[in-house]
Every structure is written in structure tokens, then in C-alpha cells.
Amino acid sequence: xxxxxxxxxxxxxxxxxxxxxxxxxxxxxxxxxxxxxxxxxxxxxxxxxxxxxxxxxxxxxxxxxxxxxxxxxxxxxxxxxxxxxxxxxxxxxxxxxxxxxxxxxxxxxxxxxxxx
Numbered sequence: 001x002x003x004x005x006x007x008x009x010x011x012x013x014x015x016x017x018x019x020x021x022x023x024x025x026x027x028x029x030x031x032x033x034x035x036x037x038x039x040x041x042x043x044x045x046x047x048x049x050x051x052x053x054x055x056x057x058x059x060x061x062x063x064x065x066x067x068x069x070x071x072x073x074x075x076x077x078x079x080x081x082x083x084x085x086x087x088x089x090x091x092x093x094x095x096x097x098x099x100x101x102x103x104x105x106x107x108x109x110x111x112x113x114x115x116x
Contacts (some may be wrong), residue, residue, distance in 0.1 A: 004034045004042040024087045050088040
């Protein structure tokens with residue numbers, strides 16, 4: 001099987017989605033031609049988790065302008081396909097947080113149970 005997952009997308013928003021135990025969503029940049037079934041199989045095989053849902057979107061490339069050798073040139077950045085993968089409750093993707101420390105997630109679960 002070819003490498004469908006290019007890289008994880010780690011931003012403030014995607015980290016919040018991954019750290020929330022109720023959502024359990026991880027965001028990846030994937031090959032543009034990959035479909036949801038291929039993405040699901042690749043994540044399950046690569047990370048050993050059960051995938052419940054896959055949502056995809058294509059971010060269009062942005063227009064860019066720059067000066068090369070004294071002349072203005074225009075171009076575009078490449079579009080990327082993003083996949084937001086929902087993992088089964090109680091499962092985590094190791095290493096997605098950086099250090100792999102999940103004590104904070106357990107504390108969040110305890111706080112939510114206390115507030116409920």
C-alpha cells in the first residue's frame with residue numbers, strides 16, 4: 001500500500017480536537033487522490049487504532065507574488081487535501097502530542113465527570 005498519509009497537521013485548533021476526549025479527532029494531510037476508505041485503512045494500519053469516521057476537505061492553493069531577478073512573478077501554492085479522522089472512544093494515537101504524555105487527558109475526563 002502506498003503512503004497515503006503525508007504528515008499530521010498540528011495547529012492550535014487540531015491539537016484541541018485531538019486532546020478533547022469527547023471528540024478524539026486527528027488531522028492529517030493526505031494524498032489528493034485518496035478516498036475516505038483508503039485513508040481509514042491507512043490510519044488503522046499505521047497507528048493501530050479503530051477509525052469511526054473520516055471527513056475530508058481540499059484547501060485551495062493561495063496566490064503568491066514575488067520578485068525574481070528584478071521582475072515580478074506570480075504563482076500559486078499547491079492545494080492540499082486534509083482528513084479529519086475520528087478515533088474510537090478510549091483510543092489515542094501515540095506521539096501525536098509530541099511527548100506521548102496522556103495524563104492531562106485523564107485529568108480532563110475526571111474534571112468533566114465532576115462537572116456533570
